[in-house]
Amino acid sequence: MSEHAHLQKHKEEKAAAPAAGFVLTVGDVELFKLLHSYRFLRREHFTVLTNRPAKRLHRRLLKLVENGYITAIRFPRQKHIYALAKAALPILVEHGIADLDLLSQRLRTHELKELFLNHEMMIADLHTMLDLAIREGTLRLIDWREGRGLYDTVQVADNAGVRWLPVRPDAFFTLEDSRRPEGANRAWFFLEADRSTTTQTRFKEKIRAYWNYLEQGLHTKKYGIKNFRVLTVTLTVARAQNLRDLAAAELPERARKYFLFASIGSFSLDSAVAILEPVWLSARERGTYHQLIPTPAPPPIGT
Numbered sequence: 001m002s003e004h005a006h007l008q009k010h011k012e013e014k015a016a017a018p019a020a021g022f023v024l025t026v027g028d029v030e031l032f033k034l035l036h037s038y039r040f041l042r043r044e045h046f047t048v049l050t051n052r053p054a055k056r057l058h059r060r061l062l063k064l065v066e067n068g069y070i071t072a073i074r075f076p077r078q079k080h081i082y083a084l085a086k087a088a089l090p091i092l093v094e095h096g097i098a099d100l101d102l103l104s105q106r107l108r109t110h111e112l113k114e115l116f117l118n119h120e121m122m123i124a125d126l127h128t129m130l131d132l133a134i135r136e137g138t139l140r141l142i143d144w145r146e147g148r149g150l151y152d153t154v155q156v157a158d159n160a161g162v163r164w165l166p167v168r169p170d171a172f173f174t175l176e177d178s179r180r181p182e183g184a185n186r187a188w189f190f191l192e193a194d195r196s197t198t199t200q201t202r203f204k205e206k207i208r209a210y211w212n213y214l215e216q217g218l219h220t221k222k223y224g225i226k227n228f229r230v231l232t233v234t235l236t237v238a239r240a241q242n243l244r245d246l247a248a249a250e251l252p253e254r255a256r257k258y259f260l261f262a263s264i265g266s267f268s269l270d271s272a273v274a275i276l277e278p279v280w281l282s283a284r285e286r287g288t289y290h291q292l293i294p295t296p297a298p299p300p301i302g303t
Helices: 003-016 026-038 043-050 054-066 086-094 100-104 114-133 200-215 218-223 237-250 253-258 272-276
Strands: 070-073 081-084 139-145 152-158 161-167 171-177 186-193 229-234 259-263 280-282 285-290
Touching: 026 043, 026 054, 026 070, 026 081, 026 086, 026 114, 043 054, 043 114, 054 070, 081 086, 086 100, 114 139, 114 171, 114 186, 114 272, 152 200, 152 218, 161 200, 200 218, 200 237, 200 253, 229 237, 237 259, 237 280, 237 285, 253 259
Parallel strands: 186 229, 229 259
Antiparallel strands: 070 081, 139 171, 152 161, 171 186, 259 280, 280 285
């Protein structure tokens, strides 16, 4: 089937789906765009990202679910999780938001398990808070990526011999700082959303893999970047401190500055800017908190 026929088929399916009297709006397309970017969102995410009244937004989400544009995932005693449904896909393609390949993707939303979705929603929380935190100020989020395209491997030599370890971040993102000169104004991060299911042995392997990835320059080969830091966000302060201690014991001194740790309780959708503030523990020293992007040193007097 040609690309034109493929798209036409999906247009016809889309046109047949909505109930009589239902009209798609520009605001609906914005909701689809958010879901395409974030993958999964709850109602409170939509509210803070769009500034739309919560009750009116909720009613619209229900209409979009009824008409096959959005899927609502329900678990006992949890808020609904929203994802794209089939009818929204050709809309995204028509508006140039997504590539035509999206139409051939199989949506497996209802096959996803609660444990997996809890992890995905933690990532969505962090992505949303970062987006909100930089809306006013000197920082821009110029890249956010998730998925298998980030996966890689690295060869590691240790007491267990020479072996390959996976490098599988939950997300990769880039921040640009307008306070700094061109060429020195970007910072790159790998995100690890930790829900206390990783054993200490596995966590040590993750840390070792990231450090060897940096040492061997594989980040430059894959991403074209100079360096990176690894952000591990945990459910509790105690867990963040424990993982920080494990990293400090596992890593050589020169590597520790690249690893930061924080509890997700240190920031929220209501105070998202806190994610940029000194809430991050460093593997380099114990008990000192750091900003995500340090404030630049003032220029010398007389310049």
